[in-house]
Amino acid sequence: MNEQSNRRLFVVGVMVAIGLAVGVSQFASSEADGLEYVAQQEGFAETAQDHAVSGSPFAGYGEGVSDSGWVNTAVAGLLGTLLTLGLGSGVFWIARRTRGDGPLHGSG
């Protein structure tokens, strides 16, 4: 496959991810997830402690960013998507660079 086609796929993919994190997530269920639910039902939920960064405006997916829940989720979604994109690519880049002796090296 050519470079142009890969670039197009990448751009579309990033847009889909941002669309999910910023848009579709607005309609996400706010009920407890599976583990939280089990913890509540079985009675060990209270052993949970406050999170170390619970004071951050971004804690709980942007709960402290503004007064608008919609804005908070959108900001957290956009930021988190870009962070995982950067950190995810970065980890693999560094691994590749520091160990460039694989049989597949230099194919680009």
Place this chain on the structure above:
Amino acid sequence: MHIPDGFINGPTSAGFGLAAAGGLAAAVRQTSRYLNERQIPLAGLVAAFVFAAQMVNFPVISGMSGHLLGGVLAAVLVGPWAGFVILSVVLVVQGVFFADGGLSALGLNVINMGLIGAVGGYAIYRVLLRIFPKNHRGLVAAAGIASGLAVPLSALGFAGQYAIGGASAVSLGAVFIALLGTHLVIGVGEGIITALVIGAVVQSRPDLVYGAPEYVGFRTEVLA
């Protein structure tokens, strides 16, 4: 699925933290052997997609929601070890920036969702590939079912950690049964989403699917 601080005691969490760090180092090394430069943006994209999809909790039963874990999805697209690394990246971002998943519990979560979810789930996928029809549908079904089974398996990872160092006196048997039952149901959602996404990628760009056998795609990216 994200374990907060406190559910599992300190020594157990620290032990799993060390195990997760060691496993992650090995996974990064494995990944650097097969992932070429063209696949790195795809791996980053998969990380972003898993993060985004995990924000979308879907209702399961009254009072309970589920969300994609994405381990098998990532593993089928970029390989099991890269899948492990991707889930770890997602968990670090969620834990450090969004207070989702305790920082002391990071190792517990990395083992459950990264190692069990991606690497373990991928092993199930490989077994199912051998059993299922050798075509697109067989591949999509294998990915969907393996991802669905990986969810209760990851939850049982928590049950194991609870058995070793649970901070509560609630009996392990009760916790085990409740975890298994709820996550079998959540796994149905995981399976549907994974099958839809893998199905779309296999149809349009089979060359980008790491876990696609020769009968589905020419693994040009991997073999180039």
